[in-house]
Amino acid sequence: MQFFGGSEISPSPPVPTATGNNAHMMYVFNRNGVCLLYKEWNRPLHTLNPQQDHKLMFGLLFSLKSLTAKMDPINADKGNLGVPQLPGQGCSFHSFRTNTYKLSFMETPSGIKIILVTHPKTGDLRESLKYIYGLYVEYVVKNPIYSPGSPIKSELFNTALDQYDCRYIRFWSSVAIAPRQGFIYRRRYTLRAIESQHCVFHYLRGESSQRDVSNCPYPRMIFPHEI
Amino acid sequence: MAAIYSLYIINKSGGLIFYKDCGTKGRMDTNDSLRVASLWHSMHAISQQLSPVNGCSGIELLQADTFDLHCFQSLPGTKFFVVCEPGTPHMESLLRYIYELYTDFVLKNPFYEIEMPIRCELFDINLTLAVQSDRVALLGR
Numbered sequence: 382m383q384f385f386g387g388s389e390i391s392p393s394p395p396v397p398t399a400t401g402n403n404a405h406m407m408y409v410f411n412r413n414g415v416c417l418l419y420k421e422w423n424r425p426l427h428t429l430n431p432q433q434d435h436k437l438m439f440g441l442l443f444s445l446k447s448l449t450a451k452m453d454p455i456n457a458d459k460g461n462l463g464v465p466q467l468p469g470q471g472c473s474f475h476s477f478r479t480n481t482y483k484l485s486f487m488e489t490p491s492g493i494k495i496i497l498v499t500h501p502k503t504g505d506l507r508e509s510l511k512y513i514y515g516l517y518v519e520y521v522v523k524n525p526i527y528s529p530g531s532p533i534k535s536e537l538f539n540t541a542l543d544q545y546d547c548r549y550i551r552f553w554s555s556v557a558i559a560p561r562q563g564f565i566y567r568r569r570y571t572l573r574a575i576e577s578q579h580c581v582f583h584y585l586r587g588e589s590s591q592r593d594v595s596n597c598p599y600p601r602m603i604f605p606h607e608i
Numbered sequence: 609m610a611a612i613y614s615l616y617i618i619n620k621s622g623g624l625i626f627y628k629d630c631g632t633k634g635r636m637d638t639n640d641s642l643r644v645a646s647l648w649h650s651m652h653a654i655s656q657q658l659s660p661v662n663g664c665s666g667i668e669l670l671q672a673d674t675f676d677l678h679c680f681q682s683l684p685g686t687k688f689f690v691v692c693e694p695g696t697p698h699m700e701s702l703l704r705y706i707y708e709l710y711t712d713f714v715l716k717n718p719f720y721e722i723e724m725p726i727r728c729e730l731f732d733i734n735l736t737l738a739v740q741s742d743r744v745a746l747l748g749r
Contacts (some may be wrong), residue, residue: 466680
């Protein structure tokens with residue numbers, strides 16, 4: 382993993398799981414429910430508009446945490462259902478799985494919630510979430526211009542996330558999908574873009590991602606050397 | 609040996625129709641179990657809305673720090689979910705077996721009103737037998 386500032390981010394990126402992860406989207410919320418970051422890599426179905434989607438996601442997680450704290454079979458002393466819990470208080474869930482996706486969740490003591498939605502056969506992503514939190518601390522919290530509680534606009538953070546995902550989280554189409562905002566890339570990457578009806582497909586062509594592309598077992602939409 | 613803490617059955621409107629608690633410390637009173645069941649019913653429905661692809665049928669497994677929750681939804685919409693120790697194997701097949709017991713001893717019972725709380729002795733007996741089989745063990749007994 383190449384870091385622009387030269388500082389080492391600990392822990393080092395976890396080894397990819399054998400089943401292969403496919404990241405659909407990622408959310409980062411703060412303790413008040415403000416969506417600090419929403420990244421989408423592969424989302425064919427949009428049921429709601431973005432604001433409602435964020436609110437629904439936050440509400441679902443809040444209620445699920447309340448449910449797991451109440452249902453905890455080990456601790457005898459539990460609060461009433463619906464009482465807001467402090468981060469870390471009470472039993473919390475770390476993932477749930479449906480037939481079409483798996484949602485992995487991590488809450489830090491400061492109330493920052495990181496959510497990754499991936500393919501249902503994905504393994505345990507707790508280490509990945511901790512790593513992403515490490516990236517958040519390095520690129521967002523330590524940024525003096527960033528004001529806490531506002532949406533994250535750090536390009537270094539976005540690039541680091543894409544870099545991490547290119548290497549360790551494989552995609553359906555083996556091409557990185559980014560929303561329609563421009564990215565500023567370092568000179569080590571060349572940018573290829575293919576327009577589609579939903580978003581612009583950016584392919585980050587670099588040393589690490591080229592290896593992953595050739596190993597990707599999923600049906601390919603397009604390969605950069607075919608362009 | 610795997611351990612089951614509790615079993616819930618929810619009707620298609622979200623009301624709790626059966627609750628069996630095998631744990632010792634985590635016992636809930638009736639009101640709380642009703643609330644938890646309704647909450648689960650809503651969460652199950654909301655999780656379908658947040659799916660990135662089509663065809664989502666709701667939460668099948670919830671993994672928490674101290675327990676796992678396996679949920680099975682039958683075609684009519686009745687949900688069976690079991691709270692067990694983390695990493696317990698064969699919960700899905702146990703849930704399907706409980707569904708078979710439900711159809712045999714509850715639905716085929718002519719005195720049972722559909723969607724009402726289950727009060728069928730044979731269902732309770734067979735359920736206890738299934739849960740006490742050599743695959744799984746009741747906690748605290």
